[in-house]
Amino acid sequence: MATLTAVQPAPPHADVKARIAEAVDAARGEILELSHRIHANPEPAFEEVQAASWIAAILRERGFTVEHPAGSLATAIRATMRGGRPGPGPRIGILAEFDALPGLGHGCGHNTMAASGVGAAIALAAVVDELPGEIVFLGTPAEERGSGKKTMIDDGLFDGIDAALLFHPCDRSHVESHPLASEDVDVVFHGLQAHAAADPWKGRNALDAMILLFSSVGLWRQQLRTDARVHGIIQEGGTAANIIPDRTRAWFMLRSADQAYYEEMKARFRELVDAAALATGTTVDISFSGGAMTMKQNGTLEARWVANAAAYGIADQGPDPNSGSTDMGNVSWVCPTIHPELAIAPEGTPGHSILFRDAAATPAADATTLLAATLVAQTAYELFADPELVAAAWRDFHGADGADGAKRAAGA
Ligand SMILES: [Zn+2]
Numbered sequence: 001m002a003t004l005t006a007v008q009p010a011p012p013h014a015d016v017k018a019r020i021a022e023a024v025d026a027a028r029g030e031i032l033e034l035s036h037r038i039h040a041n042p043e044p045a046f047e048e049v050q051a052a053s054w055i056a057a058i059l060r061e062r063g064f065t066v067e068h069p070a071g072s073l074a075t076a077i078r079a080t081m082r083g084g085r086p087g088p089g090p091r092i093g094i095l096a097e098f099d100a101l102p103g104l105g106h107g108c109g110h111n112t113m114a115a116s117g118v119g120a121a122i123a124l125a126a127v128v129d130e131l132p133g134e135i136v137f138l139g140t141p142a143e144e145r146g147s148g149k150k151t152m153i154d155d156g157l158f159d160g161i162d163a164a165l166l167f168h169p170c171d172r173s174h175v176e177s178h179p180l181a182s183e184d185v186d187v188v189f190h191g192l193q194a195h196a197a198a199d200p201w202k203g204r205n206a207l208d209a210m211i212l213l214f215s216s217v218g219l220w221r222q223q224l225r226t227d228a229r230v231h232g233i234i235q236e237g238g239t240a241a242n243i244i245p246d247r248t249r250a251w252f253m254l255r256s257a258d259q260a261y262y263e264e265m266k267a268r269f270r271e272l273v274d275a276a277a278l279a280t281g282t283t284v285d286i287s288f289s290g291g292a293m294t295m296k297q298n299g300t301l302e303a304r305w306v307a308n309a310a311a312y313g314i315a316d317q318g319p320d321p322n323s324g325s326t327d328m329g330n331v332s333w334v335c336p337t338i339h340p341e342l343a344i345a346p347e348g349t350p351g352h353s354i355l356f357r358d359a360a361a362t363p364a365a366d367a368t369t370l371l372a373a374t375l376v377a378q379t380a381y382e383l384f385a386d387p388e389l390v391a392a393a394w395r396d397f398h399g400a401d402g403a404d405g406a407k408r409a410a411g412a
Contacts (some may be wrong), residue, residue: 013385016127017308020377023126024119024370031122031373032366034058035115039361042100045142048075051098051114055139058118062125064137071155073148077139078157081125083384089132090390092380093158093335094120095166095328097143107352108144109169109344109360112369116167119373124380131384136161140327145184147292149327153334162390163301163336163383166328167372169360170341171349172317173309175302177339180229180255181262182325183291187213187232187273191282193246203244204281207237210248212276217252220272227257228265255325259294293329300393301338301379308378312371314342324351336393340375344368 024031038051052075056068059079070078077096083089096117097110121137128135138157142148152158189210194203217230224230232252238245254269256262270286277284306316320341328339345359359365383390 013382016130016381016385017378019127020123020381021374023123024374024377027119027122028370030058031115031119031370034118035111035366035369036361038098038111038114039106042105043098044102045099045145045148046073046075048098048141051075052077052139052141055096055098055114055118059121059137062122064121064125064135068139070139071152071157073141073151073155075139075141076148076152076157077137079121079137079139081128081135083131083133083135084129085132087132089134090162090383090387091134091136091160092383093136093138093161093164094124094376094380095138095140095164095331097140097166099142099144099148101144101352104352104354105357106360107354107357109356109365110143112169112344112360112365112372113167114139116369116372116376119370120165120376120380123373123377127381131381133384135380138164143327146289147327147330150290150292150330153330158331158334161335163380163393164331164334165301165337165376165380166339167376168326168339168341169344169365169368170320171343171345171347171351171356172320173314173342174317174320175305175309175338175340176297176319177295177323177341178257178319179292179295179323179326179329180227180257181259181291181294181329182253182255183266184289185232185252185254185269186285186287186289187250187252188285189248189277189280189282190284191244191246191280194244196242196244200244203246205244206248206280206282207245209276209280209282209284210234210237210250212279213250213273216272216276217269220268224265225256225258225261228261229253229255230265230269257294257323262291292325292327293333295326295329295339296332296337296397298332298336298338298393298396300389300396301336302340304379304382304389305338305340305375308375309340309342312375314371336397338379342368342372
């Protein structure tokens with residue numbers, strides 16, 4: 001297996017990891033300014049026009065080749081930079097989210113994810129001469145609604161990625177989480193208008209159908225597994241008390257910790273919807289958004305993150321007992337993935353709240369954002385430097401599937 005090309009030995013990890021930390025520190029003004037600017041200008045899913053253009057501009061300036069828009073989503077970004085070391089190497093995905101919650105702003109702190117992802121890309125670019133392979137930054141819109149990463153996967157933007165890394169802010173620090181499979185469901189009942197006092201018998205009441213559906217869902221919860229969730233809001237409930245409503249609309253979400261059970265829930269929910277329409281003589285349109293999936297764990301990547309975080313005095317607090325959902329789960333079924341969380345707020349601060357929103361632009365959040373950029377870049381660097389680590393992550397990826405299946409079959 002002799003090779004004619006003399007390949008220089010890779011520099012020691014510690015030296016390059018220190019340079020990564022220095023590069024994040026040197027760019028701290030730019031990273032935090034981006035975090036604060038996105039925080040002050042919240043844009044909901046699919047509408048992150050400003051955030052995406054600011055991110056794309058910074059990466060372009062830093063020497064990345066930037067596709068924006070990327071694929072079919074107007075606010076998606078794919079930015080690449082080839083490593084300076086000769087020979088084959090991995091493609092490591094550095095991800096960033098930047099969407100906000102309607103009516104709340106950055107109550108999930110995605111501004112810190114955008115800034116830390118950009119910071120990690122800047123830091124890796126600073127040591128690009130030490131890297132084989134390719135840095136692939138993926139700006140992923142619409143995490144809070146509609147699963148932007150699912151669309152980006154379908155668009156081929158994750159093809160050839162060897163590992164994907166994405167930090168998320170939290171009230172605790174932990175690398176392992178078990179997000180629920182989840183989907184947005186749009187339900188529209190169609191009835192027939194009539195005067196609510198003069199001739200109500202001529203109408204078909206689309207609001208009655210909606211109320212029946214909510215009642216059915218409420219009763220259904222008694223029979224659901226404890227790790228399942230179903231919740232919704234009525235977006236259109238009629239227009240006037242003296243008109244029999246001919247149209248109502250709701251936005252539901254279905255969730256489960258188990259992908260197979262989730263599919264059963266979806267089928268049952270359809271039956272509840274059809275039953276409400278049948279009982280009220282209305283018709284119904286139901287549409288599913290295409291969902292977020294559960295997370296396939298990757299012990300190899302998790303162990304590297306935990307070790308790198310420990311070097312900065314961060315002790316892992318263990319898996320989050322209260323997971324929501326994330327389309328990072330979808331990525332985890334495409335390539336080895338980690339979605340580590342670091343505290344930006346005191347433990348107990350609720351997510352998706354004004355408290356968490358306000359916490360996402362404090363000095364504590366800023367410090368965590370910079371640390372996240374450093375840890376993501378350092379963990380990525382280890383993958384660039386060590387082909388065996390990438391191979392181990394893929395062995396985990398293929399092995400974990402069977403293990404998960406066995407656990408599911410055992411009803412664990
Ligand atoms: Zn989030």
